[in-house]
Amino acid sequence: MDCINNLSGCLTSGGLNPALSQFISILLGVVMVTLFPLIIVIFLIWVERKIAARIQDRLGPNRVGPFGLLQSVADAVKLITKEDITPIGADRVVYNIAPILSVVSVLLIWAVIPFTPLHIGVDLEIGVLYFLAVASLATLGIMMAGWSSNNKYALLGAFRSVAQLVSYEVPLVMSLLVPIMLAGTMGMQDIVNAQRGMWFIVSAPISAFLFFIASQAETGRGPFDLLEAESELVAGFNIEYSGMKFGLFFAGEFVHVLTNALLLATLFAGGWVGPFVDQVPLLGIVYLSVKSAVFYLASLLLRNTVPRVRIDQLMNFNWKFLVPVSIANLVVMAFLLKLVQTFGLSPAPDRANDFIANIPQAVILLAGNIALGFVILTYVRNHGRRERLAMETSQSAGQERERIRHMGAVGD
Amino acid sequence: MFELNAQSLTFAVFSILTLGGGAGVVYSRNLIHSALYLIVSLFGVSGLFILLSAPFLAAVQVLVYIGAIAILIIFAVMLTQSMTQMRAILNRQAWLSALVMGLMFVLLVVAVIWPVFGTGGSRADIPVSDMVATTRDLGVALVDGNQYVLPFEVASLLLTAAMIGAIVIARDEDPK
Numbered sequence: 001m002d003c004i005n006n007l008s009g010c011l012t013s014g015g016l017n018p019a020l021s022q023f024i025s026i027l028l029g030v031v032m033v034t035l036f037p038l039i040i041v042i043f044l045i046w047v048e049r050k051i052a053a054r055i056q057d058r059l060g061p062n063r064v065g066p067f068g069l070l071q072s073v074a075d076a077v078k079l080i081t082k083e084d085i086t087p088i089g090a091d092r093v094v095y096n097i098a099p100i101l102s103v104v105s106v107l108l109i110w111a112v113i114p115f116t117p118l119h120i121g122v123d124l125e126i127g128v129l130y131f132l133a134v135a136s137l138a139t140l141g142i143m144m145a146g147w148s149s150n151n152k153y154a155l156l157g158a159f160r161s162v163a164q165l166v167s168y169e170v171p172l173v174m175s176l177l178v179p180i181m182l183a184g185t186m187g188m189q190d191i192v193n194a195q196r197g198m199w200f201i202v203s204a205p206i207s208a209f210l211f212f213i214a215s216q217a218e219t220g221r222g223p224f225d226l227l228e229a230e231s232e233l234v235a236g237f238n239i240e241y242s243g244m245k246f247g248l249f250f251a252g253e254f255v256h257v258l259t260n261a262l263l264l265a266t267l268f269a270g271g272w273v274g275p276f277v278d279q280v281p282l283l284g285i286v287y288l289s290v291k292s293a294v295f296y297l298a299s300l301l302l303r304n305t306v307p308r309v310r311i312d313q314l315m316n317f318n319w320k321f322l323v324p325v326s327i328a329n330l331v332v333m334a335f336l337l338k339l340v341q342t343f344g345l346s347p348a349p350d351r352a353n354d355f356i357a358n359i360p361q362a363v364i365l366l367a368g369n370i371a372l373g374f375v376i377l378t379y380v381r382n383h384g385r386r387e388r389l390a391m392e393t394s395q396s397a398g399q400e401r402e403r404i405r406h407m408g409a410v411g412d
Numbered sequence: 413m414f415e416l417n418a419q420s421l422t423f424a425v426f427s428i429l430t431l432g433g434g435a436g437v438v439y440s441r442n443l444i445h446s447a448l449y450l451i452v453s454l455f456g457v458s459g460l461f462i463l464l465s466a467p468f469l470a471a472v473q474v475l476v477y478i479g480a481i482a483i484l485i486i487f488a489v490m491l492t493q494s495m496t497q498m499r500a501i502l503n504r505q506a507w508l509s510a511l512v513m514g515l516m517f518v519l520l521v522v523a524v525i526w527p528v529f530g531t532g533g534s535r536a537d538i539p540v541s542d543m544v545a546t547t548r549d550l551g552v553a554l555v556d557g558n559q560y561v562l563p564f565e566v567a568s569l570l571l572t573a574a575m576i577g578a579i580v581i582a583r584d585e586d587p588k
Contacts, residue, residue: 136479
């Protein structure tokens, strides 16, 4: 057990050179953190296909292996053995770097995710900012892929996706500011530690919801998958890619969905926090997996049950709804938090891990969230009613015109 | 003063990325490649920030310059004509510009770097952690009345004005 919690110390006590044992433990960590998502993605694809199939009243993959579990392995083998085609007009170097960049940008996020109290790639002081910076590289990969393919559909798809990714980054950042504010730090491990008493999803549900929606859009999933609208763009930015290069884009997207679930669990649902986690740190992985599985399934449900939006609806929804809501949410939360701290209702530093001591602050913040949510929903309802009325009026006017025109034609 | 260790090797790698990327920006005949080289160069700069124990600046460098500004530059480049084969000489006083830039670089070295590292001796004996501030210090400095709150607010005002100006210019002349 000691060797799992502190590998380099264990190796050193075994008689190894301290510098070498440090190097071995870091190397092992890096290899595990980068390989794990790439291996788990094989099973994630199976999970996703099974769930999508069940929602659509199909069976899903069930031929290769027990329950079709090995279907994705067979698909991966097929992808690897496929011919690797580069279009004649393509910009070779850029074309080949793009899929690598889009996978790496996702894998790099895993470096700052705390799996247990002791196991984290690097506990950066700026963990959340690092995540945002690295995730913004994905946009670059898509842009490079779309441009270098020398294909108009690829370029159109890339334009769409870049517009979408850059826009949805705004509410994403705004919603992330709230857990940073509540924890008073940007380090991932510290943010998880700050949730020992109370999960942030209780005191800031609107932020969690905004983060969920924005990250769904960042992965190009759910109702926001119009960057690969098959009926309009053939396949989107990755149309010219074949074989394993396409597989890399594909794997990158699936790993990104899981990564977002992990981040949601870490930033809002307490990450590895759970009973007995201090005695047995490895339990943290179990808690984190269960929590992120819940968010992952929610993301899959959303993806498979709602229709695709149009590009204007996508932009309107972001700039006229998500961004104002996230700004209002940030202001309300900052004000309430300051209020709570001024009146001494926030838990004392020595009792920060106590559930009871966290209740007053959480209740006040939750009440603020509910009030804000009520205001938003009322506004949305009135807005929707107005638009529906306007549409009905214009529709009936159009029918009237149509009728008169028709009568005129008959009269002739 | 100069010794070969992990830090100087890393410095060399990031310097090569920065300078090589910069050279690529200038020498590439393909505007898109220029923009991509610019990203390599900016990435090298963010690596240098990390070497200087300024992780916040490094992350902001990647987030703002690569994630936003470089993408905007690529967008703008894609809207220009004949972006892949630039043959026209756009700047006829290129040598004059180069001379002015070279002089300014010399001035920078003499005025800024020489006083710090030249006569007064290197400050390598002070541990870096004693000289650099944390992210918290940076945050406090931006809202503290005695420090940078006025420049910070003026800069935000300027950015807001620029944004409103862009909207006004880009807006259609609405007859209604």
